[in-house]
Amino acid sequence: MTVLPKTVVITGATSGIGLATARSLAAQGVNIIGAGRSQSRCVEAEALIRAETPAARVNYFVADLASQRQVRALGSAIRELIQREFGGKLDVLINNAAAVSDWYVATEDGYEMQFAVNHLAGFLLTYELLPLLEMSACARVITVSSGSHYHTRMHWQDLMYRKHYFCLSAYKQSKLANLLFTREFNRRLADVSNIRAYAVDPGLVNTEIGAKGTGGLIQWFWNIRSRSGISPAEAAKTIVYLTAIPDIPQKEAVYWKECRPVEPSQYSKRADAAARLWEISEQLCGIVYTP
Ligand SMILES: NC(=O)c1ccc[n+]([C@@H]2O[C@H](COP(=O)([O-])OP(=O)(O)OC[C@H]3O[C@@H](n4cnc5c(N)ncnc54)[C@H](OP(=O)(O)O)[C@@H]3O)[C@@H](O)[C@H]2O)c1
Numbered sequence: 001m002t003v004l005p006k007t008v009v010i011t012g013a014t015s016g017i018g019l020a021t022a023r024s025l026a027a028q029g030v031n032i033i034g035a036g037r038s039q040s041r042c043v044e045a046e047a048l049i050r051a052e053t054p055a056a057r058v059n060y061f062v063a064d065l066a067s068q069r070q071v072r073a074l075g076s077a078i079r080e081l082i083q084r085e086f087g088g089k090l091d092v093l094i095n096n097a098a099a100v101s102d103w104y105v106a107t108e109d110g111y112e113m114q115f116a117v118n119h120l121a122g123f124l125l126t127y128e129l130l131p132l133l134e135m136s137a138c139a140r141v142i143t144v145s146s147g148s149h150y151h152t153r154m155h156w157q158d159l160m161y162r163k164h165y166f167c168l169s170a171y172k173q174s175k176l177a178n179l180l181f182t183r184e185f186n187r188r189l190a191d192v193s194n195i196r197a198y199a200v201d202p203g204l205v206n207t208e209i210g211a212k213g214t215g216g217l218i219q220w221f222w223n224i225r226s227r228s229g230i231s232p233a234e235a236a237k238t239i240v241y242l243t244a245i246p247d248i249p250q251k252e253a254v255y256w257k258e259c260r261p262v263e264p265s266q267y268s269k270r271a272d273a274a275a276r277l278w279e280i281s282e283q284l285c286g287i288v289y290t291p
Helices: 016-027 039-052 068-085 113-133 147-151 167-189 216-228 232-244 271-285
Strands: 007-011 031-036 058-062 092-095 139-144 195-200 255-257
Touching: 007 016, 007 113, 016 031, 016 039, 016 232, 031 039, 031 068, 039 058, 058 068, 068 113, 092 113, 092 232, 113 139, 113 167, 113 271, 139 167, 139 232, 147 167, 167 195, 167 271, 195 232, 232 255
Parallel strands: 007 031, 007 092, 031 058, 092 139, 139 195, 195 255
Antiparallel strands: none
């Protein structure tokens, strides 16, 4: 039996897979709290969902997830909204936002941008929303990873690729970090809370992600390659599926594709790597997770 969540937070809900997920869940009566980095795109996304589903309860917040200050402010705004309007309870957090950058970009916190947006922002936002997730009987933290995690390891000696930056290496590492975070989250919290974490591989999807922060060859390549990808709506199905099944029997099934658990890379299953990344992420965010 499927039980839809009542309230869901989705980052990167202004385009691609995040927007498609928000539209699909709103149409099924779920309260949507979306986040995006652009005011105008947030307004457009909210208007689109309201036009499609007039009864939808949908709220968008603007936050640049490259900034930890803005991630904390987003967490605070969402907590305030959920306390006021949604009974103080969050059922699902979907860490979906991600960016690709051709060149090295340092965030205001001094971190490499892809590592900051694609991994640290989800790590910190999950921490910020933990008290609300703990109020739900069956909460989920779903992080959108990628098949590109198979082809890499953590670059411990220079996690931010400060010395030799290469866009795809930084991207792949950030998607591996999504899986290590998911695994370590479950190790620390699954037995002492009602929250379970899952990671999703959406497959190749026809979105603009690889063309936004790039130019030249990478942009050209992505524009050609993405055309053979599935639609964002198709990719959103696995995320929507994971929000709605009440109990997933396979405790170890953390990585999902096409609504089925799939085997992640051997490296992503390394307990030492997951624990090490968790500790580093806590330091880089200035937090300590306590269930
Ligand atoms: N497309 C694929 O083939 C593919 C394959 C594997 C995994 N994925 C994963 O799927 C997820 C969604 O990607 P997508 O393909 O749907 O790409 P997308 O259409 O570009 O969506 C990414 C979302 O993240 C937002 N975002 C980017 N940087 C941000 C920042 N600094 N602060 C706040 N929001 C930010 C974007 O905002 P804007 O709308 O303003 O750009 C957008 O809403 C990502 O985690 C990606 O790694 C995608």
